[in-house]
Amino acid sequence: MATELNEAILTAKQERHKNLFLNYKNLNCFPVELLKGEGLQFLERLYMKRNSITTLPDNLAQKLPNLIELYLHSNNIAVVPEAIGNLARLQSLDLSDNALQLICPEIGRLRSLRHLRLSNNQLKTLPPEIGDLRELETLDVSMNLLCALPERLHQCLSLQYLTADYNDLRHLPRQLCQLHSLNELSMAANSLVSLPLDLGRSRELQFVFVDNNVHLKGLPSYLYNKVIGCSGCGVLPRVSDREQLCVALGEMAVPLPAEVKLMGSETDHVVPLEELAMRALHRSYHHNPKGLNLMPHILLPKSLLDLLQFPLGHCHRCSQPMFTIVYPKLFPLKETALAGVHRRTTVSFVAYCCSIHCLQTFDLQG
Template sequence: MNIDLWKIILVAKQEKHKKLFLNYKNLCRFPHELLKGDGSEYLEHLYMKMNLLTTLPENLGEKLPNLTELYLHSNNIAVIPEAIGTLVKLQSLDLSNNVLAILCPEIGQLKSLRHLRLANNQLKFLPSEIGDLRELQTLDISTNCLTALPESLHLCFALQYLAADRNHLTNLPRQLCMLPNLNELSVTSNSLKCLPQDLGRYPELQYVYVDNNFQLYGLPSYLYNKVIGHSGQLTITVPDEIQTIGTENDTVPPLQEMVMRTIYKFYHTSKKGLDLLSPNSLPRNLCKLLLYPLGHCHHCSQPMFTIVYPKCFPLTETPMAALYNGRTKMSFVAYCCSIKCLQVFDLLS
């Protein structure tokens, strides 16, 4: 370690600094001098941008117990040790522009984490434990190698901003639609073929970016006033779980659909409804559907499980797109629960 860097660390420890800037220092290893002796326990913000770090020390949480922000943007970090979970007060973690291929499950132990930035890495999946981050507000996982997002993300109840641009996503878990505070969703430049039918149903979601998904045609009508940046012709693509696409010639929904709707209503209105979800009461796939329906009718909000009645609105001009890049025409699909709703639904009403 050069003498100037040693002095910076020494002064920070002696004067009990809360912030320490070690950006652009050509560090190939984490400075162990920072973790020796007393003084480091007062540190709350550590900035180490644009260095050559490849990993972090195992005793980081032990020696920096009050750390709330760790900024490691633009290093060569390939591995995050399991001990990352000991940084119990950490609120902001930036690992953007590294070479991470795996995110350890211990990330879920950071119960105070509010901002997690992992853009420009080599991640192929996220651990399900990320759903344990109940205080998480910002998640940026853009420019990675992700093919799917974990369903457990819907447990991040505080999540407001989710960016997953430039990955290899082919679909989004419908559970994302249940995030009560999600305000902005950006999934540009992926391989999305369809979006969850309920996307945009919650009023908190105001901005959705889906441009450069070249197989994505026909957006859920909930997004009419929310989509920024997308255009395309109209085709109807529905999730694989949908067994039937209803038509105007149908008189009533299939029996299985009617039974599921009845059970769902009973489950949500009766005190005995919880018994329906015991391990031996229903098949696992049906229990999952009761918890997370495939969608809700865009007209009356009736939950849907096996069948939808789509209504197409081809190349409709959207007000939100005008704010982004001039007026843009997009195609929308309303997913309804019955012939009656299908006939009366109007995109502009």
């Protein structure tokens, strides 16, 4: 096997191959032959699936500077070296089915990266620096141990496909609604309790899969005309968290996102002062985003400053931004065209409105 490996690498060097396939070679370590001398300066794609490699060399970028694709599916890699950030031309990195417990922040230096696959590992967190991958189109972190996704993920403005099935996510950052290129979002088999109010507001988002999130009982009504997977959602009873607001329809109680501070009702006549102030500040911020930099931070807590950039949601009737209060309106799934597909009556669409007027005039099918 060693002789066959050496011959394959020697041939690749002599004939200046751009692609090298070293799949199923029983490798226990990264082949040193690839790194001898000047390495393979012309190699663009390296495939090493189904081996037993445990580490990557620190001089990988120095010896293979023109790598565009690095395919390491099904190995035993536990740590990715900081030097991975030096692969300036890398567009596709597949580390699925390894033993990863940590992703180094230097991953954010791969500014050409378009596809990142990290499924079936042991990751508990993702570095915020993933948000620096502005060209990233595909991110797959399914089958890990994630409890949260980084808020800075919204900076990946090219992201089209986000998959995080089979983790332990309870909430999604509302910042994800700023991913205007996102076409498919898959969060099946997690622990989701609620979804961001604005999810589905972008026309680009067409496919949302949240199957088998047994605590999830409400879907934002922006998802009404999307392709939705919600089988197995809301089918088990759950003791409501006392700190979490719920909106009820009959015996069904739908938890609201944790960021919601107040739930309005049809008896309200005045929107709370805090909400009015935030809406006024948002209008000023929207017209002059740099103006807030002049405002002393002591006048406004950081949490509220963040809200000015990323409102809690937008009214499903008039698109008014909302910050601390929502007026929810439930539409049971059985009243929609999806009832025949999912056969669930314990899941609802929830419209979030900014006022009594919008609440009374909003119609899901209008």
